[in-house]
Amino acid sequence: MYERCPVKGSILLVFAHPDDESFGLAGTILKxxxxxxxxxxxxxxxxxxxxxxxxxxxVDTGTAREAELRCAAAILGIRDIYxxxxxxxxxxxxxxxxxxxxxxxxxxxxxxxVVITFGPDGVSRHPDHIATGKAATIAYKKMITEDSRPAKLxxxxxxxxxVPNAAELGIVTRPDDEVTTTIDITGFLDLKIQAVACxxxxxxARQFIQMLRQDKAAVFASKEFLYLASPASRAKxxxxxx
Numbered sequence: 001m002y003e004r005c006p007v008k009g010s011i012l013l014v015f016a017h018p019d020d021e022s023f024g025l026a027g028t029i030l031k032x033x034x035x036x037x038x039x040x041x042x043x044x045x046x047x048x049x050x051x052x053x054x055x056x057x058x059v060d061t062g063t064a065r066e067a068e069l070r071c072a073a074a075i076l077g078i079r080d081i082y083x084x085x086x087x088x089x090x091x092x093x094x095x096x097x098x099x100x101x102x103x104x105x106x107x108x109x110x111x112x113x114v115v116i117t118f119g120p121d122g123v124s125r126h127p128d129h130i131a132t133g134k135a136a137t138i139a140y141k142k143m144i145t146e147d148s149r150p151a152k153l154x155x156x157x158x159x160x161x162x163v164p165n166a167a168e169l170g171i172v173t174r175p176d177d178e179v180t181t182t183i184d185i186t187g188f189l190d191l192k193i194q195a196v197a198c199x200x201x202x203x204x205a206r207q208f209i210q211m212l213r214q215d216k217a218a219v220f221a222s223k224e225f226l227y228l229a230s231p232a233s234r235a236k237x238x239x240x241x242x
Contacts, residue, residue: 010038012112014136016128017047018069019199024156026192027185033077042082049088053201071198092127104139112150119155121172153230181226
């Protein structure tokens with residue numbers, strides 16, 4: 001079902017909903033796809049229970065959001081999207097082994113060097129985020145047991161100093177000294193905004209774009225952040241492949 005020749009140096013993103021790929025990682029994706037690094041995306045759901053701003057009545061939410069994701073993926077240069085077929089907000093009810101095996105099957109075909117997903121906090125504590133990250137982490141551990149691939153596992157994260165009102169916003173941050181990886185996305189802001197804008201049915205996307213446009217000097221406009229979960233390291237890095 002998921003035929004794919006192994007590609008050395010590729011990146012696999014494992015997220016829960018359309019727009020997860022763009023909010024915290026669009027600049028990073030652009031940075032690497034522009035270097036010729038293949039990037040694939042697993043999306044566990046189609047965001048069926050998200051908002052429907054300006055979506056025609058005769059179009060269901062999942063269909064609309066899949067189209068929005070494909071719009072963003074085209075801008076970001078994502079090679080392939082693999083939908084797992086779960087329903088938005090129900091993913092945490094699915095058997096962990098079942099979700100893990102679906103992710104593992106794709107991981108075995110794609111053979112990525114780097115996997116990026118959610119950590120145990122899901123950034124926003126969203127149950128779908130947490131379930132997706134858990135399945136991806138287990139699949140990664142099975143892969144490195146099998147054949148020592150992929151080489152690295154990252155969790156998307158936010159430094160605590162950048163979101164002082166995180167609790168109020170329902171966001172989980174990480175102490176600055178624990179953020180291992182800072183990716184400079186200078187030069188990609190306009191394309192990042194375009195990718196986020198594809199998710200036009202979501203109010204969060206509209207608000208995020210407004211924030212980026214109002215303050216293009218903000219750290220979020222020029223940097224994105226990750227935590228290197230495996231192999232464990234406190235060393236600071238600025239490149240996923242260093």
